[in-house]
Amino acid sequence: MNRFLNSLVFSILASAFLVTHAHGADRPNILFLICDDLNCDLGAYGHPQVQTPNIDRLASRGVLFENTHCQYPLCGPSRASFMTGMYPDQTLVRRNAIYIREHVPNVLTIPQAFRLDGYLAVRIGKVFHYNVPRHIGTSGHDDPYSWNYTINPRGRDKEEEDKIFSLVPNTFGGTLSWLAADGKDEEQTDGIAATEAIKLLEKYSRQERPFFMTVGLYRPHTPFVAPKKYFDMYPLHEIKVPNVPESYLAQLPQPAISSIRRKKDQIDLDDKLARQAIQAYYASISFADAQLGRIMASLKSSNLEQNTVVVFTSDHGYHMGEHGHWQKTTLFENATRVPLVIAGPGITEKGQVAKGLVEMVDIYPTMVELANQEIPKQVSGVSLSPILKDVHLTVRSSALTQYNNGYSIRTNRYRYTEWGEKGDLGAELYDHESDPEELINLIDRLEVQDLQMEMAIQLHARIKNARKVPTGIRQIQTVSGRRVPQPNP
Numbered sequence: 001m002n003r004f005l006n007s008l009v010f011s012i013l014a015s016a017f018l019v020t021h022a023h024g025a026d027r028p029n030i031l032f033l034i035c036d037d038l039n040c041d042l043g044a045y046g047h048p049q050v051q052t053p054n055i056d057r058l059a060s061r062g063v064l065f066e067n068t069h070c071q072y073p074l075c076g077p078s079r080a081s082f083m084t085g086m087y088p089d090q091t092l093v094r095r096n097a098i099y100i101r102e103h104v105p106n107v108l109t110i111p112q113a114f115r116l117d118g119y120l121a122v123r124i125g126k127v128f129h130y131n132v133p134r135h136i137g138t139s140g141h142d143d144p145y146s147w148n149y150t151i152n153p154r155g156r157d158k159e160e161e162d163k164i165f166s167l168v169p170n171t172f173g174g175t176l177s178w179l180a181a182d183g184k185d186e187e188q189t190d191g192i193a194a195t196e197a198i199k200l201l202e203k204y205s206r207q208e209r210p211f212f213m214t215v216g217l218y219r220p221h222t223p224f225v226a227p228k229k230y231f232d233m234y235p236l237h238e239i240k241v242p243n244v245p246e247s248y249l250a251q252l253p254q255p256a257i258s259s260i261r262r263k264k265d266q267i268d269l270d271d272k273l274a275r276q277a278i279q280a281y282y283a284s285i286s287f288a289d290a291q292l293g294r295i296m297a298s299l300k301s302s303n304l305e306q307n308t309v310v311v312f313t314s315d316h317g318y319h320m321g322e323h324g325h326w327q328k329t330t331l332f333e334n335a336t337r338v339p340l341v342i343a344g345p346g347i348t349e350k351g352q353v354a355k356g357l358v359e360m361v362d363i364y365p366t367m368v369e370l371a372n373q374e375i376p377k378q379v380s381g382v383s384l385s386p387i388l389k390d391v392h393l394t395v396r397s398s399a400l401t402q403y404n405n406g407y408s409i410r411t412n413r414y415r416y417t418e419w420g421e422k423g424d425l426g427a428e429l430y431d432h433e434s435d436p437e438e439l440i441n442l443i444d445r446l447e448v449q450d451l452q453m454e455m456a457i458q459l460h461a462r463i464k465n466a467r468k469v470p471t472g473i474r475q476i477q478t479v480s481g482r483r484v485p486q487p488n489p
Contacts, residue, residue: 027210031309034214036075037328042339045066055339061350067354067358070359071088071360072088075316079128081093083127085378087466090104107378120204120209122148137152154192165179166223180231188226188227224280224284249261255426269326314339331417332438354391357394357412382396406420414451415432423456427443
């Protein structure tokens with residue numbers, strides 16, 4: 001009884017974050033599709049090799065955001081950020097393996113906001129942080145207060161880990177590892193997730209209650225596991241490995257060097273291994289795309305498509321040899337930039353590309369506005385609803401990302417990064433007009449001193465705002481235990 005009363009009290013208190021709730025017939029379903037460790041190597045984003053027909057099709061009936069950036073290029077902090085609409089310095093989640101309520105016990109997550117508004121909130125797969133592949137088939141570091149119902153798929157990829165090749169034997173999630181698997185899509189964890197989503201969509205098509213369904217796929221996170229047919233789509237001789245200038249590292253401050261050289265087993269991969277890793281990553285992307293296609297086909301066949309907002313994204317970007325780095329955790333474009341596509345009712349700019357800057361914290365307010373709810377006061381993001389009606393509009397002049405002791409802003413033309421306290425450990429400045437690959441650090445050039453000062457002022461203002469405690473949020477700076485704290489507003 002006490003547990004029930006505590007939960008009830010929390011729900012009542014949490015609802016205070018919502019100014020009003022929308023009721024009535026004008027309440028679309030929400031289908032939130034999240035890939036893990038996916039960069040913008042997609043057909044819809046212009047990649048010349050990677051085949052993603054289903055994501056491309058989704059983009060053709062919605063808006064593709066070309067310049068979206070995460071708040072932290074690491075799974076746990078990024079997911080905690082966009083699922084709450086708060087910056088990492090507000091959630092206090094700056095590493096993996098943290099339950100969101102350890103630091104912000106009374107936070108209102110996206111699905112929780114929809115639950116309080118009468119939606120059925122469902123999770124399939126990975127949404128909050130999971131250790132991959134160890135947590136596959138479990139709830140990982142999930143937030144139980146967010147959902148009415150959860151499903152934790154576990155497939156053949158988990159059962160056949162002994163077959164996976166890894167640069168570090170018996171280590172799969174934190175290093176490059178891959179497997180061209182036997183069997184069918186439906187036997188893999190993400191294939192099972194798609195099957196479960198299809199079952200629920202068919203069920204919900206016969207019900208009047210609106211749903212908020214999140215499907216979190218594990219791929220293309222390492223280990224890169226996909227049926228062999230997806231590997232065959234990318235012959236090794238057609239794979240191109242990024243070139244890095246020999247003198248490149250000499251122009252970087254030490255924290256930036258550390259971020260791209262942190263995994264000793266992945267430094268200076270030989271050409272064959274590099275090609276194999278890229279092939280496996282591409283195969284995992286196409287496999288994930290196929291599962292998304294199965295889900296979206298079911299959405300259409302169940303007659304739910306016209307009243308369902310579909311949001312597709314990833315948690316952060318990913319390096320595949322760019323800057324001499326593999327995987328994530330840098331403040332370069334490769335790690336900060338993510339795909340974002342929004343389609344469904346209320347979107348008039350179908351098949352259009354929005355080029356303006358967007359942050360992942362903007363997903364939360366966009367969803368609730370499309371569902372005719374008021375934006376919770378805790379949310380720091382900005383709704384993208386105006387852009388869904390006119391892709392030429394912009395809502396931001398910069399996008400902010402942080403990692404360890406570094407902060408970076410991306411403007412329409414430049415990227416400016418400071419390490420340490422106001423750059424005392426070094427800074428970087430890149431001109432995307434002349435250097436889209438961010439290989440020429442301009443920071444020491446006299447002709448950009450005024451520009452650097454201007455960018456520094458912008459960055460410091462962004463950091464200050466991103467550190468403000470959100471309205472109504474209780475922060476816990478340190479946590480001694482390893483448990484999910486009880487909500488205690």
